[in-house]
Amino acid sequence: MYLGIDTHKRYSQVAIVDGDGNLQDEIRLPNDRLAELAEQYSGGEAAIEASGNYRPIYEMLDEHLDVTLENPSKNRIIADATVKTDRVDAKRLAQMLRADMLAESYVPPDEIRTLRDLVRTRKSLVESRTAEKNRVRAVLTRTDNTYDSELFGPTGREFLAELSLSHPDRTIIEAHLSVIDAYDEQIEAVEEKIEQEVLESPAAQRLLSIPGVGQYTAAVIVAEVGEVDRFDNDKQLVSYAGLDPMVHQSGDKEIRGSISKEGSAPLRWALVQCANIAVRCDDYFGNFYTRLKQRKNHQVAIVATARKMLVSIFYMLTRKEMYDPPGVSA
Numbered sequence: 001m002y003l004g005i006d007t008h009k010r011y012s013q014v015a016i017v018d019g020d021g022n023l024q025d026e027i028r029l030p031n032d033r034l035a036e037l038a039e040q041y042s043g044g045e046a047a048i049e050a051s052g053n054y055r056p057i058y059e060m061l062d063e064h065l066d067v068t069l070e071n072p073s074k075n076r077i078i079a080d081a082t083v084k085t086d087r088v089d090a091k092r093l094a095q096m097l098r099a100d101m102l103a104e105s106y107v108p109p110d111e112i113r114t115l116r117d118l119v120r121t122r123k124s125l126v127e128s129r130t131a132e133k134n135r136v137r138a139v140l141t142r143t144d145n146t147y148d149s150e151l152f153g154p155t156g157r158e159f160l161a162e163l164s165l166s167h168p169d170r171t172i173i174e175a176h177l178s179v180i181d182a183y184d185e186q187i188e189a190v191e192e193k194i195e196q197e198v199l200e201s202p203a204a205q206r207l208l209s210i211p212g213v214g215q216y217t218a219a220v221i222v223a224e225v226g227e228v229d230r231f232d233n234d235k236q237l238v239s240y241a242g243l244d245p246m247v248h249q250s251g252d253k254e255i256r257g258s259i260s261k262e263g264s265a266p267l268r269w270a271l272v273q274c275a276n277i278a279v280r281c282d283d284y285f286g287n288f289y290t291r292l293k294q295r296k297n298h299q300v301a302i303v304a305t306a307r308k309m310l311v312s313i314f315y316m317l318t319r320k321e322m323y324d325p326p327g328v329s330a
Contacts, residue, residue, distance in 0.1 A: 003046040004094030013086035038064040050105040129183035212278030224267035271306035284325035
């Protein structure tokens with residue numbers, strides 16, 4: 001049997017079709033009952049959409065069914081349908097699954113999913129902490145207090161403590177500083193767990209041999225790339241990162257434009273961060289960047305360097321080798 005499951009926050013609409021494409025049943029049920037359904041149709045196949053809340057449902061179904069995670073951006077039949085209801089979408093998923101027409105989203109193994117959760121949690125916490133810091137800066141700007149850019153370290157805290165502020169403004173700043181301290185504590189705890197995961201990951205240890213790659217960026221790269229053997233070549237990985245240049249062709253003329261930015265934004269960010277450091281401390285990437293910078297601006301050169309670093313990463317992970325660029329070995 002083939003199950004098309006249109007999932008929502010609290011419930012799911014399910015369509016069940018047989019091997020000939022005949023609709024056998026349609027069910028709307030709470031998500032906590034999907035495990036019963038999966039057990040009932042154990043050994044069958046199911047398709048769900050890669051939405052923001054797919055993880056718990058995927059793991060629940062995966063106990064008994066062969067689950068396909070559908071990529072909605074690549075399945076235009078569903079995404080662009082003029083008639084979109086839960087029942088229609090569920091039936092389309094089931095029929096496309098039966099016909100083997102679904103574009104799949106990658107579901108990484110447990111250890112990669114854990115690392116992804118950790119690095120994305122850290123990112124969320126850091127963004128929330130930055131918002132709190134900006135609220136402190138807003139109070140200082142409103143009260144015409146000038147301040148140094150280093151506002152939240154030991155020196156900055158002393159400066160804030162000595163400021164002459166009204167009682168309400170002092171209360172507001174101390175409230176935000178208390179929240180910032182709480183975020184600092186949580187971020188540190190998550191970073192310790194990330195560091196432990198990196199120590200246990202052979203792939204991350206290989207990445208750490210690249211100048212410019214640190215514990216967190218190595219974790220982001222491993223988490224976003226996942227199993228490197230799912231890419232047939234380095235070009236596929238570059239495209240997945242959205243670092244491939246867009247090509248416009250007219251007749252015999254081919255023009256390469258800016259990068260596509262269609263892939264993994266966290267992976268792209270990590271590579272650019274690493275490239276900015278590597279060009280200052282590594283001859284291989286530094287020389288490449290310098291040559292390109294003579295003809296292009298910094299942004300173009302650094303993105304190209306990030307792309308070159310990703311190609312190196314592909315071969316390092318594929319061949320299980322440490323960083324050893326041409327001309328660097330003794």
